[in-house]
Amino acid sequence: MRTSSNPVFRNLPKQQGGGYATFGTATAGASQAAQFGQPQTQADPYQTGPTSRAMTIDDVVTKTGITLGVLSITAIVAYLLVDNNTNLAAPFVIGGGLVGLGLVLFATFGRKMDNKAVVLAYAVAEGFFLGALSFMFTDVEFGGVGGSALIAQAILGTFGVFFGMLVVYKTGAIRVTPRLTRMIIGALIGVVVLALGNLVASFFMDGGFGLRDGGPIAIIFSLVCIGIAAFSFLLDFDQADQLIRGQAPEKAAWGVALGLTITLVWLYVEILRLLSYFNND
Numbered sequence: 001m002r003t004s005s006n007p008v009f010r011n012l013p014k015q016q017g018g019g020y021a022t023f024g025t026a027t028a029g030a031s032q033a034a035q036f037g038q039p040q041t042q043a044d045p046y047q048t049g050p051t052s053r054a055m056t057i058d059d060v061v062t063k064t065g066i067t068l069g070v071l072s073i074t075a076i077v078a079y080l081l082v083d084n085n086t087n088l089a090a091p092f093v094i095g096g097g098l099v100g101l102g103l104v105l106f107a108t109f110g111r112k113m114d115n116k117a118v119v120l121a122y123a124v125a126e127g128f129f130l131g132a133l134s135f136m137f138t139d140v141e142f143g144g145v146g147g148s149a150l151i152a153q154a155i156l157g158t159f160g161v162f163f164g165m166l167v168v169y170k171t172g173a174i175r176v177t178p179r180l181t182r183m184i185i186g187a188l189i190g191v192v193v194l195a196l197g198n199l200v201a202s203f204f205m206d207g208g209f210g211l212r213d214g215g216p217i218a219i220i221f222s223l224v225c226i227g228i229a230a231f232s233f234l235l236d237f238d239q240a241d242q243l244i245r246g247q248a249p250e251k252a253a254w255g256v257a258l259g260l261t262i263t264l265v266w267l268y269v270e271i272l273r274l275l276s277y278f279n280n281d
Contacts, residue, residue, distance in 0.1 A: 055244055059253035067123045067257040068264070074127020075134070082135045089132045096129030104262065113255030122258060126265050133269065137276050150279060154272035161226070161267060165233040176238040184235060187228045194221070214277045222274040229267040236260055 078096075082089045103122040107113045134151050168174050194211060202208035210217040240256045 053250055054247040055250050055253050055256075057244060059250055060240055060244075060256050063119075063253045064257040064260050067119055067254075067261050070120055070123040071127045071130070071261065071265075074124050075131035078128045078131025079135050082132050086139070089136050092128045092132030093136065096125045096127070096132065099125040100129055104258075107255075107258060113258055114249075114251040114253075116251070116254050119254045119258045119261075123261065126261070130265065130268065134272065137272055150272065150275050153275055154268055157271045157275075158264060158268040161230050161271075162233060162264065165230050166237065169234050169237045174234060176234050180231075181235060184228065184231050187224075188232065191221075191225055191228060212273075219274065219277055222270050222277070225270045226267065226274065229263055229270060232263050233260075236263060 078088075078092050082092060100122055103118055103125060107115065107118050107122070112118045134154075138148055138150050169176075174180070194209075198208040198211040200208075202212075207213040211221045212218055236256075236259055239259070243252055243256065
């Protein structure tokens with residue numbers, strides 16, 4: 001069984017068996033008697049009542065759309081609030097980021113990935129985080145480059161990468177194999193360690209290791225992060241496929257929406273940061 005780089009997907013119910021999935025081919029309402037390969041008598045936190053139905057690709061699209069819609073509306077509200085009172089920028093970024101991280105950890109370790117309230121609460125928290133952060137990247141008062149066009153470019157780039165990787169996955173141009181999975185997860189761990197190391201080093205030396213100062217090393221690091229985030233979508237799509245084929249219950253689509261949103265948020269932040277480097281010149 002392949003595992004995703006996204007911890008949310010790793011804790012969702014898994015399909016029985018393996019193989020290369022075909023995104024969205026599962027039939028709604030198919031038998032769930034095996035409960036994803038486990039006997040019905042075994043306790044399962046995802047087990048639902050007799051009226052529940054299997055998750056479909058439509059459920060994934062709908063719930064992901066709702067989650068992103070809530071995030072987008074909240075981000076716009078946060079951006080406007082910070083525009084009227086710049087003192088709100090830091091609290092929104094720090095508070096939204098910490099609350100969002102806390103909700104992801106709660107969802108992952110508390111097995112609440114399919115909880116609608118948790119997913120939408122994460123969307124609200126990240127909306128405040130992204131709205132304020134986007135303002136700071138584009139406002140000269142915070143050392144930004146000026147001009148909200150940068151945000152539009154970052155959004156376009158984010159969804160361009162998302163749909164591009166979806167096409168790559170659908171056409172099978174890059175197959176999700178155990179080796180590819182290990183490579184992506186290893187690279188992800190590497191960039192997280194480097195980012196944390198750079199943060200710690202910044203407390204003792206100006207700019208830390210230079211991974212976020214806008215120089216050549218920072219540009220390369222952001223490009224690497226964008227590449228890893230892009231390839232992470234392949235793992236996320238594959239995990240969603242396995243849930244659909246494994247006849248996961250409908251509510252599991254909220255967990256898929258949460259996982260995809262986490263990757264999208266990371267990708268957007270990295271693209272926005274990279275664009276700000278080039279526009280600072």
